[in-house]
Each structure stands twice: as C-alpha cells, then as structure tokens.
Amino acid sequence: MLHKKSHLLISLLFLTLGLYAQNRYELNSGWYCTNIKNVKEKGEVISSSRNKLTDWLPATVPGTVLTTLLNNKQVADPFYGMNNKYIPDIYFTGNDHYTYWFVKDFKEKAASGEQVWLQLRGVNYKYDLFLNGKKLNENVHEGMLMRAQFNITNYLAKDGNNRLAVLVLPPDVPGNPNGGQGGDGTIAKNLTTQYTAGWDWIQPMRDRNTGIWDKVFIEKTNAVNINNPYIVTLVPGVRKPDDVKQTPATIKLSAELTNASNQSVNGVLQYQLANKTISKAVTLAPNKTTTVKLPDFVLENPKLWWPNGYGEQNLYNIKLQFLSGQKISDEETIQFGVRQITNQWNAHTGSMQAFVNGQKVFIKGGNWIISDAMLRFSEQRYNAEIRFHRDMNLNLIRIWGGAITERPEFYKACDKYGLLVFQDFWFSGDCNGRWLDPMKKEDQWTRRKYPDDHQLALQTATDQIKLIRNHPSLAFWCGGNEITPPDDILIPLRDSLLPTLDGTRYFFDYSNSDSMSLNTIGGNGDGPYSVQDTKTFWSRKTFPYNSEVGSVGVGDYASLQRFIPAQNLVPPKYPSHADSVWEYHKYISYEHYVDQYGAAKDAKDFAMKAQLVNYNQYRALMEGFSSHMWDWYTGSIIWKTQNPWTALRGQMYDYYLDVNACLYGLRKGSESLHVMMNPSDSMVMLVNNGFDIRRNLMLEVKTYDMLTGKDSLYSLLFNEVGASMSKKVFPISGFLKGLNNKEGVFVSLKLFSEQKQLLSENLYWLPGVDGNYTALQQMKKTKLTVSAKRINGSHVSLTVTNDKANPIAFFNRIALINKQSGQRVLPAFFSDNYLSVLPGETKTITIDFTEKDNKGEKQVQVYGWNVDEQLVDIKE
Structure with missing residues (x-):
C-alpha cells in the first residue's frame, strides 16, 4: 500500500476543479494566525471555541505565512525594489520563525444520515490538525502537494459552533539561499517548491512558501461519497474540426465510492449524456472505498476538443450521481473534453511528434513556473494568464519541475483556451544532482537521491495524477526538469502508477531526454537562453524538440515604475553594467542590441527601445522554428513566457499582467496562417499550421523608405501552401540590394484571400549596412x-x-x-x-x-x- 491511513484520514480523495459537489463550500475567510512562540497551549486547547485568540493576526487562507505578514503590514512588499533582501530568511532565523498556528471558526451540523468531510488541497510543509479539542490526524501530515480528507461528522459540536486549528510547519530543510539554483540544493530534500531558495530568475522566498497555501473545503454527503472520478475518451481515426459528421467516440468512466457507514449500501452509480443514462448497480461494503467502473458509452457525432489554432475547445458537463433507493447520496458535476492525444517518433527530425485526434500538431509552447511566487492564486488570474498564452497563438504550456503540479483552476483555463499542458513532476537537475556545482552543499551522488522520502514522492504522484487527469488540456507527463527522479521513484511511476491511474498520455523521463529530442548537436538538450541575432533562429539548427529556448523580456517604462524606485530607474550601460535594483531583479544584458537603435537617453527611452528588440526576438524565434517545420523541428517551448516575481527576464507580460512587445512579436510569428521573410537570405515564406491546403492566396510585397514613407511594389502573385507545412515562395534579396538604402528600410508582406480578405501581414524593419537602425532614428514625426x-x-x-x-x-x-x-x-x-x-x-x-x-x-x-x-x- 502507498497510503498511510487512520480511522479518520482518507487520503487522495479530493476532486478536481471541474468537479463540483452539490454540498461543498470553501473555508476562505475569517481565519486567524499567530507564531508558535506566542502560545503555550496545545492544539486540544487552541481548537476549543472557549479559548480566546488574543492578539492573533487576520490570516490569508489560502496563502502563505509571508502573504499574511504582508497583508498585515508586518513586512514590506518583497516584489518591490530591494525589500525582499531585508525580510528575515528562514535559513538564518530557524524554522520556528515561520511556524504558525491557523484557526478558523465555522458553523456546521450533520443531519441524520449525513456525513461531513473536511478537505485540504495543499499545506506546506507539515501540519497537525485539531477540531473542537480533538486531534484528527494520528501522524503529522507531510508534503506540500498531498491532499487529505477527514470525516469529521462525529467531531462536530452539538451546537454547530466549531473551531478548526492547524499547526503548520515549514520544510524540514529550508536550504541556504546562497545564490545558487535552488540555493545550496538542500531544499530538494523535501517534496516542495525548489525555486523558493532562489533561482536565476527569482530571489529567495523567505518563508519557503510555508502555509495553508491551497483551498480548504467542507463537503456534506449521505453515506456514500464519490471521489476521484476518472474519464477517458477514445477518438479513433484521423479527424478534422470542421467535419459536420464525426464518427463515434468512446467514453470510459470510473470512480472511487467511499461508504462511510457501518452497513452495506446498495445503490446505482450513473450519469446522463446525449439523452442516455449510463449506470451500474453496486453493493458497497461498510467503511470501505471501492472503485466502480461504468459501462463504456459510445457517443455519436461528438463535439471534439482541439488545441488552440486548430479548432474549437468543446467541453461537456455531466452529473455523476450515486443513488441509494431514490435518494442522491452524492453528486459531482464533471467537465471534460472529447479528444485523444498520441505520439509518434519522427525519424527525420529525431524527435517526438504530437497528434491530437489523429492530426499532427506542430508544438508552439511556453514554459511556465507558477502564477505567483507567494502562491496568491485565483481563478481570475489564471484565466488572464492563460488567455495571454492563447493570444500569443501558442498551443502548449510546460509546467517546470522546480515548482508544483498546477492547480485545477489553471487546467480549467487551459481547457477553455486550448493550451496543451506538459506537466513535470517535482525534480530539477540543478538541485537533484545532474551537474557538479560548487554552490551545492552535498555532492552529486547524495543530491541524486533527493528527496529524502521516496515513498512520499510516490504517494504524492498518485494523488496528483488523480487530481488533474480528467482535463483534456493535460497532454504529457514528465519525470522532471533536466533530470529523472531516482530509479525507485521513476520506475514505479513510469511502469506502474501512470499506466494504472492514467495510461493515456506519453511520459517523458525528463524534459530534454532522448525520448523527446535526440541530442544531435551537443550541449544539454535545450537553449540558447540569451538574446540572439535574429538570423540565428532561422539558420542555426538547435534541438529538434527544444524544451527550453528563450531570450529577453524587460517590460515597458510603466512596468518598470511599478517595482523599481525612481532613483534606480537608470538605463543599463553596455557592456553589462546595471543599477543594483536591476541586478537584484535578475536583469539580462542586452544593451548591445538596444544600442543599435541609438544610445538610451534615460530609462524610459531604454524601455521603449527594448520593446523593439523584444518584438524582433520572439517573432524571429517562432518564425525560424516554423520555417523548418517537420524538417529540423517538431516543436519548441520558449523559456519562459511568464514571471511569478518582478524579474527582468523571460516574460511576455509582467507580474502585474501588463503586456510587453514580446507577446505581440510572438503572436505575430506564431500565426496559424503566416507570411514571413527569412532575414538570412530574404526568402519570403508561407506557413500553414492548419489541416487543409490553402489555395488562391495573393501575396503583396512592398518596401517603404523609412524617412519619406515612399513605397515600392515588388510583386503581386497568387500562390498556395499545403496543410501543416512551411513553404518557400521567392527571394527578394536582389530587390532589396537594388534599393541601395544604406541606413535601413521597411519591408511589408501582406497575404490576401481570393476575396481580397487580409489573412496575414508582417512588417520588418531592416537595419543599415552597419547593422544599426540609423534611418529609424531619423524618422519624421507623424500623427x-x-x-x-x-x-x-x-x-x-x-x-x-x-x-x-x-x-x-x-x-x-x-x-x-x-x-x-x-x-x-x-x-x-x-x-x-x-x-x-x-x-x-x-x-x-x-x-x-x-x-x-x-x-x-x-x-x-x-x-x-x-x-x-x-x-x-x-x-x-
């Protein structure tokens, strides 16, 4: 058995978002907390409603200790300026500094025959739990991601006035934040967020994210509780999104049923879909959890779910019910999409290739860390961030292994906007021993065995697979970031847990493994990460399915003003000299490219010119990969598309959700149907990511003098481009040379349908012969x-x-x-x-x-x- 059990605790029974119980509510307000040093009483006393909470702070739940301290003005905003540097770090204060009691009073009674359940979706890192003077867990609960469910029916107060008390302890080994990737690496001895000890894109989170960081629920059922429903959809054949009549799909559904009573229960598990009822009669043994599989259902003419850019994101909702007699014991609403994801090795590129509903999909992805470094998650923020990724014309997000299994609310947004998800498990090569690293406390052999508790890692994997497996957006599992977990975690995870609990998604051993992309050019299978000459993305081959390729991302001036004090808003100087606040916020030097537009007069001018570099970088990145679609590449995943902290690198929008030019350069370069020009040889190309040939396309090529605006028409011609391919059309290098413009020129590309509808447009600004944008600097004002x-x-x-x-x-x-x-x-x-x-x-x-x-x-x-x-x- 993988699970520890007590007479109260039933682990791994919480349900994904998209599964809504009839009688569930969240305990998300009215919490109070205090440091462990401020109280002498034990949990049995603290959890009594008669005990007074003198000088306790209002607590933020869900949230971390640091979030509560910030909201109570006990610390300055760690995202602003150098404030984070002066917040006490747990490594130096000791764990007690961030060990806190959390208390919540709530009203609840159980009617005759009812069962009341307390569900915790995530506490970091350990906790003990008390209700109305009684301890609920026999053993301390450990693990940031491990969910838990407690039957509290017999522990509720008779008058309905209840008090819940939770003692939350930080990770046992918080690690030294010595400036290394994950600090000294020992944070990975725990099963928690490794980035909290610091990384090259973030400063350390001083409490290491200690707290009741995820949601707490009360649910009421009758004797039988439905847990962990599991839906599989089988979509055979090769489909097209616009087919009026789809051949049938098969729906497979099972669920865990917990009978909390002392008697056997006879009943029916059922759901309705397409005016049909799918059901199964069962007898459930007392005080047992039984997995029940319903008969397969053949869904006629299904509405399919497609990734962004390929079709609609159709979603179904069903109510899964357990009926005992005519009475509903429990009911869950489940949202799912009908789709099938498969993979096939592409021998030509030497990389894995993804298929959705039988159609090959060129992966255009972004790497994701976490929505907020202090775990201040919300459905609204997730929705905004995933919408930005949809607007970039991306079709995949990879969840980096140094963070978490993303929350159901994240997956709900990905389901909505059509972003496939590549989900890493929680291991990273930096901490877990892939490289010799003088910043690390222990040697590679020792670090290779992290985390300390391998059984807990398997328990957590079991739990998290069940948490998110119903989401159509979940496409791939991955053992870790640039490394596998230890073999006694990897092998049962790969060969037992995933085949048993899921079995429908490809598992990559690690993010840049040979099973993803053959290492044919040397290096470690990903990158480069710094700003590049735009020609590089077109002419220099990188890894055929690159899990991390990226560049810069400084926001505009309004963004900089939000977290950099006025006295520090000084533009960086080449070569690589930046203000201390810029350095603290992990600035990457790219002044050399900014200076091509003229030396920055001030920070505002620098930020504006940086946007020109940003736009060109990410447009060129995706255009360059797309130009070699199915020849060099089956996909690329940008490192990275968002920041959970106010860092000055790798982001298409800032922490405050303000967009910068990276987003729109990437949006342009990632268009489904796209016209573009190779800067290496001035070859005009067409890209079609769709499943159908595009015919009778009219292409217009013009140049514009930067100073006068005078245009020169080069060509109007009809063309076509096949399905899911890129195509060279014609070079305009001779035409450009004939212009004899030494200081730069605009090139305009426009693609029209036969009906003169504009389908794609692209404007390039070319530098002069010296590589500088001299003509841009001399442009006349216009209104x-x-x-x-x-x-x-x-x-x-x-x-x-x-x-x-x-x-x-x-x-x-x-x-x-x-x-x-x-x-x-x-x-x-x-x-x-x-x-x-x-x-x-x-x-x-x-x-x-x-x-x-x-x-x-x-x-x-x-x-x-x-x-x-x-x-x-x-x-x-």
Whole structure:
C-alpha cells in the first residue's frame, strides 16, 4: 500500500476543479494566525471555541505565512525594489520563525444520515490538525502537494459552533539561499517548491512558501461519497474540426465510492449524456472505498476538443450521481473534453511528434513556473494568464519541475483556451544532482537521491495524477526538469502508477531526454537562453524538440515604475553594467542590441527601445522554428513566457499582467496562417499550421523608405501552401540590394484571400549596412487619427488611421487608462499591439477588460516610435 491511513484520514480523495459537489463550500475567510512562540497551549486547547485568540493576526487562507505578514503590514512588499533582501530568511532565523498556528471558526451540523468531510488541497510543509479539542490526524501530515480528507461528522459540536486549528510547519530543510539554483540544493530534500531558495530568475522566498497555501473545503454527503472520478475518451481515426459528421467516440468512466457507514449500501452509480443514462448497480461494503467502473458509452457525432489554432475547445458537463433507493447520496458535476492525444517518433527530425485526434500538431509552447511566487492564486488570474498564452497563438504550456503540479483552476483555463499542458513532476537537475556545482552543499551522488522520502514522492504522484487527469488540456507527463527522479521513484511511476491511474498520455523521463529530442548537436538538450541575432533562429539548427529556448523580456517604462524606485530607474550601460535594483531583479544584458537603435537617453527611452528588440526576438524565434517545420523541428517551448516575481527576464507580460512587445512579436510569428521573410537570405515564406491546403492566396510585397514613407511594389502573385507545412515562395534579396538604402528600410508582406480578405501581414524593419537602425532614428514625426468606441460594458473598438501623405506610424503602444487615476487598467487584452500603420491605412483594434474589477471612466492611450502620445476618450 502507498497510503498511510487512520480511522479518520482518507487520503487522495479530493476532486478536481471541474468537479463540483452539490454540498461543498470553501473555508476562505475569517481565519486567524499567530507564531508558535506566542502560545503555550496545545492544539486540544487552541481548537476549543472557549479559548480566546488574543492578539492573533487576520490570516490569508489560502496563502502563505509571508502573504499574511504582508497583508498585515508586518513586512514590506518583497516584489518591490530591494525589500525582499531585508525580510528575515528562514535559513538564518530557524524554522520556528515561520511556524504558525491557523484557526478558523465555522458553523456546521450533520443531519441524520449525513456525513461531513473536511478537505485540504495543499499545506506546506507539515501540519497537525485539531477540531473542537480533538486531534484528527494520528501522524503529522507531510508534503506540500498531498491532499487529505477527514470525516469529521462525529467531531462536530452539538451546537454547530466549531473551531478548526492547524499547526503548520515549514520544510524540514529550508536550504541556504546562497545564490545558487535552488540555493545550496538542500531544499530538494523535501517534496516542495525548489525555486523558493532562489533561482536565476527569482530571489529567495523567505518563508519557503510555508502555509495553508491551497483551498480548504467542507463537503456534506449521505453515506456514500464519490471521489476521484476518472474519464477517458477514445477518438479513433484521423479527424478534422470542421467535419459536420464525426464518427463515434468512446467514453470510459470510473470512480472511487467511499461508504462511510457501518452497513452495506446498495445503490446505482450513473450519469446522463446525449439523452442516455449510463449506470451500474453496486453493493458497497461498510467503511470501505471501492472503485466502480461504468459501462463504456459510445457517443455519436461528438463535439471534439482541439488545441488552440486548430479548432474549437468543446467541453461537456455531466452529473455523476450515486443513488441509494431514490435518494442522491452524492453528486459531482464533471467537465471534460472529447479528444485523444498520441505520439509518434519522427525519424527525420529525431524527435517526438504530437497528434491530437489523429492530426499532427506542430508544438508552439511556453514554459511556465507558477502564477505567483507567494502562491496568491485565483481563478481570475489564471484565466488572464492563460488567455495571454492563447493570444500569443501558442498551443502548449510546460509546467517546470522546480515548482508544483498546477492547480485545477489553471487546467480549467487551459481547457477553455486550448493550451496543451506538459506537466513535470517535482525534480530539477540543478538541485537533484545532474551537474557538479560548487554552490551545492552535498555532492552529486547524495543530491541524486533527493528527496529524502521516496515513498512520499510516490504517494504524492498518485494523488496528483488523480487530481488533474480528467482535463483534456493535460497532454504529457514528465519525470522532471533536466533530470529523472531516482530509479525507485521513476520506475514505479513510469511502469506502474501512470499506466494504472492514467495510461493515456506519453511520459517523458525528463524534459530534454532522448525520448523527446535526440541530442544531435551537443550541449544539454535545450537553449540558447540569451538574446540572439535574429538570423540565428532561422539558420542555426538547435534541438529538434527544444524544451527550453528563450531570450529577453524587460517590460515597458510603466512596468518598470511599478517595482523599481525612481532613483534606480537608470538605463543599463553596455557592456553589462546595471543599477543594483536591476541586478537584484535578475536583469539580462542586452544593451548591445538596444544600442543599435541609438544610445538610451534615460530609462524610459531604454524601455521603449527594448520593446523593439523584444518584438524582433520572439517573432524571429517562432518564425525560424516554423520555417523548418517537420524538417529540423517538431516543436519548441520558449523559456519562459511568464514571471511569478518582478524579474527582468523571460516574460511576455509582467507580474502585474501588463503586456510587453514580446507577446505581440510572438503572436505575430506564431500565426496559424503566416507570411514571413527569412532575414538570412530574404526568402519570403508561407506557413500553414492548419489541416487543409490553402489555395488562391495573393501575396503583396512592398518596401517603404523609412524617412519619406515612399513605397515600392515588388510583386503581386497568387500562390498556395499545403496543410501543416512551411513553404518557400521567392527571394527578394536582389530587390532589396537594388534599393541601395544604406541606413535601413521597411519591408511589408501582406497575404490576401481570393476575396481580397487580409489573412496575414508582417512588417520588418531592416537595419543599415552597419547593422544599426540609423534611418529609424531619423524618422519624421507623424500623427494618427484615433477614435475609440465602447461596444459593450467590457469591449472597446479602437480605430487608428494614418494619412497617406505621412510616413509609416511606427511601433505604436496601446494602453487602456483609468481617467481618474491615470493608471493602466490591468489586465487588458488587445487584438494587436505595438503595431505600425502604413501611409493611407486604417486599423481597428479591439480591447477587452473586466468591467467589475475596473470601475470608472476610461481612456485609450496611444504612442509610438515617431508618434506623440494621445489620450482618447471612449465614446459610448
């Protein structure tokens, strides 16, 4: 057996989000806490409602100790300036400094025949649990990710006034935050978040994320409780999203049924789908958990779930019920998608290739750490972040192994927006011994055995597989980041647990293993990570399914102002000299590329020029990989697309959910149908990620003088591009050389349908012969005509027009502004941004935001490289 059990504790029974119990509510307010040093009483006394809580702090649950201290103004914001440096670190204070009691009073009674369950979805790192003067767990509960469920029916107060007390202890070994990846590495002796001891993109989290960090629920059922339903969908054959009639799919469903009574229970487990009832009669033994498998159901003409860019994300909802007689004992609503994901080795590229519903999918992915370094998660934030990834035209997110199994709310958003998920288990080569590292306390042989408790790792894996396996977005499992776990974890995980508990998804031993991508060019199977000459992504072959390839990501000036004090807003100087606050926030030097646009006058000028580098970097990255689709590559995953802290690297939007040009360069380069130009040889290419041939495409190629705006038409021609491929069309190198423009030129590519509908457009700004953008620096000012109209409560239509006598209105940033405060409305979603408007051209941009979170009158801000700032009122 993998599970420790007591007469109260039933582990691994909590359900995924997307599974909603009829009678479940969250305990997420009215909590109080105090440091262990402030109380002498034991848990039996603290959990008595008669015991007074003198000078206890209001606690944030879900949340960490550091979050509670911040919310009570006990510490300064660790995301701002150098504040984090001065917060006491657990390694130096000792664990008691962050060991806290948490208390919650709640009202609940059990009616005759009812069972009441307490469910904890995540506590870091250990805890003891008391209710109304009684201890509920026989042994201390350990493991950040391990869920637990307790039957508290017999421990509820008769008058319904209950007190829950939880003693939360930090990780046993918090690790020395000595500046290494994961500090001295010993944080990995525990089964917790390794990044909290520091990484190259974050400073240490001083409490190591100690706290009741995930949700706490009360659920009420009758005698039988439904737990861990499991749905498998089989979609045979090769499908297309737009087929009117789909051949049938098969639905397989099972669930664990817990009979909490002292008597056998006869009943029926059932659900309804497509006007049919699928059921099975069962007899459940007393005080036992039984897995029940329902008959397979053949779903006619299913509505399929597809990844972003390939089709709709259709989702089904069913109610799974257990009926005893005519009475519902428990009912769960389950959301799922009908799809099948398979994999096949591509011998030509030397890498794994993904298929969804029988169709090959070119992976365009981003690496994800965690939504918030202090674990301040919300469904709204997850929704915004995953929507940004959808807007980048990506189709996959990889969850990095130094963090967590992402929360069901994350997966719910991925289901909605069509992002496949590559889920690492919780091991990383830096801490777990892949490399010799002088920053680490212990040698590689010792670190290779981390974590200390291998049985706990298997228990946690069992639990987390059950937590997320129903989500259609979950596509792949991975043993760890750049390393496998120890063999006595890896082998049972790969050969026993996953085949038994899932068995429908491919398992990569580790993130850059040979099973993912053959190491044919040397190195460790991923990278590069620094800013590159854009030609590199097109002309230099990297790993054929690169799990981490990335670059820079400094935000714009408004972003920098949120976390860098005014006196530190000083632009970095080449070579690689930056202010101390910039360095503390992990700045990567790319002044050499910024300086090609002219030496930065100040931080505001630097941030604007950095956006030009950002846009070009990520457009070129995805275009370069797409140009070698199925030849060099089956996919790439960018390192990384978001930051859970205010770091100055690897992000398409900042911690505050404000977008930068990385997002829109990547959005452009990742278009499903895309026209592009290879900067190495000026070859114009077409990319089609779709499943159908695109015919009768009209391609227009023009150049524009940067100073005058005068255009030169090179070609208009019809063309076509096959399904799921990239295609060379023609080179324009001779044409560009003939322009004899020594200081730079714009190249405009536009792709039209036969009906003259614009399908794709792309504007490149080419440097002069010396590699600098001299002509850009000499561009004349121009003025845009801008109007904004509210379509409905949370949608704005923005129209921008450039007079035909003007030069190009280059690289315009759009922001939604609160008129009263002058601050940006965040998050806001733009159909395009950092856009250029050609002479005589009009563009319409849509802006979405959440009205309920952003009250008050708003304006639209527009400014660009050669366009002065405008603030435009929104017409109703």
